[in-house]
Amino acid sequence: xxxxxxxxxxxxxxxxxxxxxxxxxxxxxxxxxxxxxxxxxxxxxxxxxxxxxxxxxxxxxxxxxxxxxxxxxxxxxxxxxxxxxxxxxxxxxxxxxxxxxxxxxxxxxxxxxxxxxxxxxxxxxxxxxxxxxxxxxxxxxxxxxxxxxxxxxxxxxxxxxxxxxxxxxxxxxxxxxxxxxxxxxxxxxxxxxxxxxxxxxxxxxxxxxxxxxxxxxxxxxxxxxxxxxxxxxxxxxxxxxxxxxxxxxxxxxxxxxxxxxxxxxxxxxxxxxxxxxxxxxxxxxxxxxxxxxxxxxxxxxxxxxxxxxxxxxxxxxxxxxxxxxxxxxxxxxxxxxxxxxxxxxxxxxxxxxxxxxxxxxxxxxxxxxxxxxxxxxxxxxxxxxxxxxxxxxxxxxxxxxxxxxxxxxxxxxxxxxxxxxxxxxxxxxxxx
Amino acid sequence: xxxxxxxxxxxxxxxxxxxxxxxxxxxxxxxxxxxxxxxxxxxxxxxxxxxxxxxxxxxxxxxxxxxxxxxxxxxxxxxxxxxxxxxxxxxxxxxxxxxxxxxxxxxxxxxxxxxxxxxxxxxxxxxxxxxxxxxxxxxxxxxxxxxxxxxxxxxxxxxxxxxxxxxxxxxxxxxxxxxxxxxxxxxxxxxxxxxxxxxxxxxxxxxxxxxxxxxxxxxxxxxxxxxxxxxxxxxxxxxxxxxxxxxxxxxxxxxxxxxxxxxxxxxxxxxxxxxxxxxxxxxxxxxxxxxxxxxxxxxxxxxxxxxxxxxxxxxxxxxxxxxxxxxx
Numbered sequence: 001x002x003x004x005x006x007x008x009x010x011x012x013x014x015x016x017x018x019x020x021x022x023x024x025x026x027x028x029x030x031x032x033x034x035x036x037x038x039x040x041x042x043x044x045x046x047x048x049x050x051x052x053x054x055x056x057x058x059x060x061x062x063x064x065x066x067x068x069x070x071x072x073x074x075x076x077x078x079x080x081x082x083x084x085x086x087x088x089x090x091x092x093x094x095x096x097x098x099x100x101x102x103x104x105x106x107x108x109x110x111x112x113x114x115x116x117x118x119x120x121x122x123x124x125x126x127x128x129x130x131x132x133x134x135x136x137x138x139x140x141x142x143x144x145x146x147x148x149x150x151x152x153x154x155x156x157x158x159x160x161x162x163x164x165x166x167x168x169x170x171x172x173x174x175x176x177x178x179x180x181x182x183x184x185x186x187x188x189x190x191x192x193x194x195x196x197x198x199x200x201x202x203x204x205x206x207x208x209x210x211x212x213x214x215x216x217x218x219x220x221x222x223x224x225x226x227x228x229x230x231x232x233x234x235x236x237x238x239x240x241x242x243x244x245x246x247x248x249x250x251x252x253x254x255x256x257x258x259x260x261x262x263x264x265x266x267x268x269x270x271x272x273x274x275x276x277x278x279x280x281x282x283x284x285x286x287x288x289x290x291x292x293x294x295x296x297x298x299x300x301x302x303x304x305x306x307x308x309x310x311x312x313x314x315x316x317x318x319x320x321x322x323x324x325x326x327x328x329x330x331x332x333x334x335x336x337x338x339x340x341x342x343x344x345x346x347x348x349x350x351x352x353x354x355x356x357x358x359x360x361x362x363x364x365x366x367x368x369x370x371x372x373x374x375x376x377x378x379x380x381x382x383x384x385x386x387x388x389x390x391x392x393x394x395x396x397x398x399x400x401x402x403x404x405x406x407x408x409x410x411x412x413x414x415x416x417x418x419x420x421x422x423x424x425x426x427x428x429x430x431x432x
Numbered sequence: 433x434x435x436x437x438x439x440x441x442x443x444x445x446x447x448x449x450x451x452x453x454x455x456x457x458x459x460x461x462x463x464x465x466x467x468x469x470x471x472x473x474x475x476x477x478x479x480x481x482x483x484x485x486x487x488x489x490x491x492x493x494x495x496x497x498x499x500x501x502x503x504x505x506x507x508x509x510x511x512x513x514x515x516x517x518x519x520x521x522x523x524x525x526x527x528x529x530x531x532x533x534x535x536x537x538x539x540x541x542x543x544x545x546x547x548x549x550x551x552x553x554x555x556x557x558x559x560x561x562x563x564x565x566x567x568x569x570x571x572x573x574x575x576x577x578x579x580x581x582x583x584x585x586x587x588x589x590x591x592x593x594x595x596x597x598x599x600x601x602x603x604x605x606x607x608x609x610x611x612x613x614x615x616x617x618x619x620x621x622x623x624x625x626x627x628x629x630x631x632x633x634x635x636x637x638x639x640x641x642x643x644x645x646x647x648x649x650x651x652x653x654x655x656x657x658x659x660x661x662x663x664x665x666x667x668x669x670x671x672x673x674x675x676x677x678x679x680x681x682x683x684x685x686x687x688x689x690x691x692x693x694x695x696x697x698x699x700x701x702x703x704x705x706x707x708x709x710x711x712x713x714x715x716x717x718x719x720x721x722x723x724x725x726x727x728x729x730x731x732x733x734x735x736x737x738x739x740x741x742x743x744x745x746x747x748x749x750x751x752x753x754x755x756x757x758x759x760x
Contacts, residue, residue, distance in 0.1 A: 011748075015445075164445065232749065242749040317438045324443040331437065344444070352446035353438055357509065358553035360451055363697040372745045374697060394747040402443030409451045410553070416441035 003212050003219045006199070006237035011370045012225040013403055015324070017203055018164045020283050020290045026171045028294045029307050031078045031105075035298030036088065036098045037063065041337040042139040044070030049099055055082045060110035060274050063099050066128070072141045072338075073131035077276040077296035080104040091301070091334030092320065092327050098335065101298070112272040123190035123269060130268030131275045131338075136229070136258035137321060139339040142265070145257075146190050148250040155188045156238055156256045157198040159207065160222055160229035163322025166342045168279040169259045171292045173200070173207040176263060181214055183266030187257055197238045201228060226324065227401040231256045233370055245397050260341070278336050282308045286315025286345030301334045304343055315345040316353075323350075324402040354411045365404035365414060371397045375404035375414045382421035387428060390421040398422060451552065454692075455512035457642050461635035462519045462687065468628035472581030472617065473527045477624045481522030484534035488518030491542035513552045514542050520560035520687060523625025524680060524726075525567060528576040537567040557733040558691045561684075561726050568723050578621035614677035626680045636686040649695075649706045650685040656710025657681055664718050681713065684725035694733040701743040708732060 040046035047064035057063060057076040064074040076099075084100040112129060115122055128143030136158060161169040173180065188196050199220045200208045212219045220238045222228040232243045234256060241252040249256055260279055267273045278297050283290040288309030295304065301318070305311050311318075319326040320334060321342050365375040373394045381390040395418055404414040470478045492514040496506045521537045541563030546555045613619055617627030625632070640647035654676055661675035662668065676682070689695070689709055696705050709732045716724040 236748075244751050245747050245749050247749075316436075317440075317444060319442075319444050323445045326442060326444065328439050328442075328444065329437060330439050346444055351438065351444050353440070354446075354450065355509075357451055357511065358551055360454075360553040360692045361695075361697065362454075362692040363695075366697050366745060367699075369745075371748045372750075373747055374745055376697065393744070394750075397747045397749075400442070405441075406443045406446055407449075408446075409449045409454055411446065411450065413441055415443065419441070 003208060003221050004197075006220050006222050007240050009223075009225070009233060009237050009370075011368060011372065012227060012233070013368050013407060014224055015164055015226045015406070017224070018283075018323075019167050019170075019203070020165065020285075021167045021281055021292050022170065024167075024171075024290070024292055026168065026175060026279065026292045026294055029296075029299070029304070031103055031107075031296040032299050032303045033103050033105075034083070034300075035076075035078050035101050035103065035296055036300065036335040037074060037077065037101065037298035038090070038096045038098050038335065038337055039064040039074055040096045041074065041297075041339060042072045042133040042141055044068065044072070044141060046097065047071055047074045049085050049097070051082050051085075051099065053082055053085060056080075057082060057101060058108040058110040060112075060276055062274075063101075066131075066141075070141055070144055072133050073129065073274070074099075075131055075274040075276050076101055077298050078103040079106050079108040088333065091318075091329035091331050093330055098298075109273070112268065112274055114272055115269065118186075118189065118269075120190045120192055123186055123265075126268055127190065127265050129274070130264070132261060132264045132268060133275075133338055134258060135260035135264060135278075135339055135341070137325070137339050137341060139337075142257070142261055145250075145255060146187070148191075148255070150250065150253070152191055152193050152250060152255050153253045154195045154197060154239060154255070155184070155191055155193050156234060156254055157184055157196065157262060158229055158231070158234055158256050158258050159198055159200040159204070159211075160234060161204070161259075162201060162222075162226045162229040163324055163326075163342070164226075165283045165344055166281045166322050167283070168281045168292050168341055170204050170207055172259055172263060172279060173204070174210060177210045179266050179270075180259060180263050181211075181217075182270065183262035183264075184217070184257075186269050187262050187265055191255055193255070199228070199234050199238050226403065227370055227399070230370065230399050230401055232399070245394070275338060278338060278340050280304070280336060280340050280343060282343045282345075284315070284319075284344040284346045285350055286311050286317075286347040288312060295336050297336055297338055299336045300332075301329070301336070301343060302332050304336070305332075305345065311345045312347065314347040316348050317344075317346045317351045319344040319346060324406065325400060352411065356412045357410045359410050359412060362409060364407045364409065368403045368407050370401060370403065371399055373398060375418060378421060379412065379414050379417040382417040382424075387421055387424045390418075391425045395421045396425060451513070452511045454644050455516050457639060457644050458516045458687065459512060459519060461638045461644075462516070462523065462625070464631035464634045465523060465625040465628060465683070466519065468617070468631040469523060469624035472583060472627055473579065473624055474582065476527050479531070480525060480527065480529065480534050481519060481624065483531065484522030484538045485515055485518035486538075487535045488514040488521065488538040488542045491539045492547060495543050495547040511552055514546070517541050517546070517559045517563065520625075520683075521563045521567070524560070524564045524623050524683065526575075526621075526623045527579050529567065529571060530574045533567045533571045533574070536570065537563040540566045553693050555693055556737075557730055558688055558694050560691075561688050561729050561733070564726050565723065565730060568726070580619065580621055581617060581627060583618045611673045611677065614674065623680065626683050629677055629682050632682045632686055636682075639686070639690075645686070645690045646702075649702055650690060652703070652706045653685040653689055653710045653713075654681060656707050657685075657713045660711050660714030661717065664714060675714070675717070679717075680723075680725040684713075684729055688725075689729050689732075694736055696736055696739045696743065698740075698743050698745055701739045704743070705732060705736065705739060708735070 541559035545559040713728040
């Protein structure tokens with residue numbers, strides 16, 4: 001319909017975008033000779049492999065089945081032979097079962113059965129069947145998100161992409177506008193909502209222009225202010241509703257979906273293709289030719305880096321995801337998952353490795369915290385092992401956006417301590 | 433595969449602002465006042481400031497060396513906060529102080545007030561304020577008469593020689609100096625760095641522009657102190673500007689009260705802190721005219737943990753837990 005100004009939100013920080021790949025179109029990277037597909041690429045129970053070693057699979061064949069309501073199917077991303085099913089400790093130090101498939105380069109595609117109708121329930125079932133999860137990074141199974149207990153009234157599409165460096169969502173919004181639009185309509189239909197808002201950051205004026213052409217979408221031009229892509233904050237600036245602490249977006253009648261998620265939904269519904277590809281930005285000044293890529297899930301990270309010209313000598317840190325919330329890799333035995341949206345090779349000048357010093361109580365972390373927490377107290381309680389007090393100070397509300405540690409002049413690892421506190425508090429609660 | 437990757441928790445990018453950068457900014461902001469102090473009071477003033485800084489830094493090194501920290505490591509982690517303390521100690525004494533005053537003042541401030549409590553960020557009160565009060569109490573007997581700056585009054589009455597530098601509301605006297613003279617510090621007795629208010633304000637504007645301090649808070653402090661003095665003096669508005677521009681109020685408000693470590697962490701807490709500080713300063717000034725700003729800040733510093741304990745931010749989306757109504 002029109003471009004709407006977002007609601008004023010006084011916290012958060014403007015961070016230099018560093019969008020190196022803003023103008024490079026999405027390239028399709030040829031599938032590698034071997035893919036390693038994890039069965040646990042989502043939040044919830046790992047999927048159970050349904051193929052055996054030696055089985056022939058096509059691109060789009062179900063290889064692991066969801067094991068419960070909060071789980072997701074996994075499909076083969078290449079055609080070939082299953083050569084191994086084994087546990088691999090990946091670059092994030094997580095032990096996960098991977099299905100290894102040898103590519104025969106015949107590129108045969110297996111399709112899902114065509115849909116009988118476009119009733120909401122059918123659409124939700126298709127999204128569940130296609131193994132679609134929240135592709136913004138969390139990996140929460142989308143079908144579970146589309147079946148809330150109460151009727152929602154607003155669908156919000158997250159096109160903020162507030163993380164520096166990452167541009168794959170932006171490129172998709174420009175290149176696949178029609179498909180994304182149709183995907184949004186399908187998701188809205190599945191949710192039975194008519195009000196659709198798409199939030200796009202102001203540093204993507206072309207994408208805002210593309211989407212403002214559609215008469216049944218409201219485009220909210222978000223300020224360039226990290227973390228506008230955070231679910232709770234996106235809901236607030238778009239609708240003025242505050243998600244109460246400890247509650248979920250559906251409690252305020254909203255559902256937030258990522259650009260890539262709706263594109264995957266479109267592919268599953270219109271083209272009957274399950275989720276086998278990931279869009280990923282390979283960037284950072286430690287890689288020779290930064291690119292936006294469409295890759296087969298399960299592609300090893302070294303292949304991605306090689307495809308982008310290799311990494312330069314001084315690339316010290318490899319990050320899966322964006323620089324604010326992404327995770328640094330211990331080594332490169334990491335394979336593309338559904339939820340991956342970035343692979344950054346950062347050099348020494350880009351990352352900071354200063355040793356932490358004493359907190360000088362400047363209060364900047366509290367002033368910048370989008371959740372209005374007081375990270376310095378939570379940190380000191382966490383380091384002292386007093387997790388009860390850390391919880392009283394709201395540790396569980398932390399969205400781990402990283403702004404506190406980003407702004408900290410004393411270079412304290414605030415996020416690390418807070419997420420440790422969160423894990424301990426969860427443990428305490430489960431123990432009871 | 434390669435194992436030379438750096439592994440750390442997110443975020444992987446950080447601002448360029450560090451503790452050291454902030455402290456260097458404060459040093460830069462203090463430079464105009466230092467220069468004006470030397471212009472007004474001569475090389476003896478420079479010697480006092482230099483001694484204060486040198487011994488503040490030496491104090492930190494000596495303490496850390498005794499604590500068996502390697503020299504190289506101390507230098508690498510040196511964050512310039514002791515330079516700031518030293519400068520403030522040098523600037524808040526007059527040229528009537530003996531030469532050993534800043535030496536003991538700095539050593540006391542850095543070693544006893546800062547390092548013994550755990551170094552930068554762990555001190556309970558502002559080291560510079562504590563050092564100043566220490567010198568005030570310890571060296572009273574050695575302090576001579578206040579000296580006048582080299583440049584005399586440039587505007588208005590020239591009877592400045594006998595003027596008191598501080599408004600004495602209880603006696604109803606106002607310094608016989610024009611506002612412009614008070615702003616420039618010409619013809620006015622005072623400490624080395626406190627005399628030229630214009631230089632201090634320039635430093636304050638620099639700090640605000642560099643986003644080191646929020647200029648609102650010193651302004652609140654100064655305004656509240658001025659207004660309270662006016663009210664105590666029986667709504668005599670003539671007290672307002674002299675109250676603001678005399679004594680150590682401006683250097684205290686801009687450089688000492690805004691010290692991160694000894695101010696509350698929340699916006700609301702800061703409001704309370706600075707308003708209370710303004711009132712306390714004015715009331716203390718009514719009772720006495722000795723080191724009121726220092727004592728006011730020192731006292732309020734001690735209330736900061738209390739303010740921080742009770743005034744907290746509410747998390748985004750926080751709702752007061754509703755009291756459950758009892759079923760009838």
